[in-house]
Amino acid sequence: MKQLFFASAFFTSLGLFFVPGLVAADDADHAAIKQSLSELMPGETGYRISSLPVPGVYEVDFGDGFIYLSADGKYALKGDIIDLTANVNITEEKRSRARLQTLAKVDAENMLIYPADKERQHSIIVFTDIDCGYCRRMHQGISEYTSRGIEVKYVFYPRAGRKSASYDKAVSVWCADDRRRAMNRIVAGQPIESRTCDNPVEQHMDIADALGVTGTPTIFLANGKRLPGYIQAAKLQYILQNEIASR
Numbered sequence: 001m002k003q004l005f006f007a008s009a010f011f012t013s014l015g016l017f018f019v020p021g022l023v024a025a026d027d028a029d030h031a032a033i034k035q036s037l038s039e040l041m042p043g044e045t046g047y048r049i050s051s052l053p054v055p056g057v058y059e060v061d062f063g064d065g066f067i068y069l070s071a072d073g074k075y076a077l078k079g080d081i082i083d084l085t086a087n088v089n090i091t092e093e094k095r096s097r098a099r100l101q102t103l104a105k106v107d108a109e110n111m112l113i114y115p116a117d118k119e120r121q122h123s124i125i126v127f128t129d130i131d132c133g134y135c136r137r138m139h140q141g142i143s144e145y146t147s148r149g150i151e152v153k154y155v156f157y158p159r160a161g162r163k164s165a166s167y168d169k170a171v172s173v174w175c176a177d178d179r180r181r182a183m184n185r186i187v188a189g190q191p192i193e194s195r196t197c198d199n200p201v202e203q204h205m206d207i208a209d210a211l212g213v214t215g216t217p218t219i220f221l222a223n224g225k226r227l228p229g230y231i232q233a234a235k236l237q238y239i240l241q242n243e244i245a246s247r
């Protein structure tokens with residue numbers, strides 16, 4: 001969003017897209033919020049105002065970000081809305097749905113996939129950087145994940161940028177005749193052939209930016225939950241099993 005109002009960090013931290021089940025705002029509140037927004041962002045009309053289960057609080061969804069406003073349009077609320085009765089984080093559920101929509105833009109054939117050794121129990125997407133120490137540590141134990149029924153789908157995020165050795169390494173792995181073998185070798189510090197070809201690495205980086213990924217490894221679960229940093233296989237399996245049990 002171009003306006004300074006939407007450049008505030010908390011708007012992007014809240015998430016994206018519409019929560020199903022929200023109903024249209026009351027006309028008077030709708031008008032007050034629109035008036036407030038017209039003063040803050042003249043000419044901005046591409047948004048949807050919806051009520052929440054919280055009296056006097058509305059969600060304003062711009063399609064690429066959303067905020068919470070009071071009914072009179074005078075106050076913006078920063079933070080998560082949690083349903084204490086159901087023990088559900090409404091805001092986090094919305095973030096997760098938005099993440100899944102963004103991640104869906106990367107087809108499976110454009111990921112480097114290490115399938116589960118046995119029947120697949122879980123599937124994760126991992127944003128990885130070949131030159132990241134913790135990414136290397138995670139990959140060096142890749143068999144510990146796959147042996148637990150965890151499918152690992154890698155998406156490349158060379159943090160040094162597009163004109164970097166890390167980026168070139170990611171491209172070389174992708175362009176190798178045997179991508180998994182090339183990944184295993186380069187992570188182990190062994191040389192691989194430098195190659196170029198049509199590749200999805202730039203798309204991976206764009207997706208990472210859209211998701212707000214800044215560090216690696218960053219793990220996304222099948223329900224859209226985000227787990228930053230390296231997590232040992234046994235602990236990750238425990239987290240995944242608890243996520244299934246809590247659904």
